[in-house]
Amino acid sequence: MRIKNIALIATVLVPSLVLASGAEHHDITMFNSDFFYRVFNFAIFAGLLYYLAAHPIKAFFTGRTEGIANQLKEIEEKLEASKKDRLAAEENVVKAEEKAKEIVIDANNEAKMLSANIAEKNENTLTLLVKQSEEKKVLESKKATRATIDTLLNDGFENSDITVDEAKVVSLISKKVA
16 A cells, blocks of 8 residues: 555656756757657556556456356356256156056046946846846736636626535535644
8 A cells, every 4th residue: 555655646746847847938849849748647647547446447357257157157057957847847748648648548447347337237227127027927917817717706606506515615624624
């Protein structure tokens, strides 16, 4: 810091002492004009400006470069992560499609089993209904036969047509009891 202060004082005082001149008038030419002094002053000013501002400017641009590099690195990491996520999602889609195919196959098999089961139950029910129908026919046929026999016996014979003597009744009852 002390060197900077000395350099700053020197840049201000030295040109003032060197360039101080009398009030004489001279013909102005390239060599006796103050052009070289101005160039010299400008060079000193530019050197001081570089000396004082070069490090902060360099640090700024270095930091900016590192910041951009870090951002680029983060973006590349995010890109890689998104690529991995995309690949994982594609694998999940393939697995889901396979699972859907399995579900459809299972559903078709289950539907076939259910339809076969329903058809078997319907066949059993139909067989049972046919059997009940035949039993009912036989029963109705027996009822009709009994009714016919009853009407024939009741209407066809009269009590006067049948003669039953006591010996016959005793023999019938004894057969029934024995």
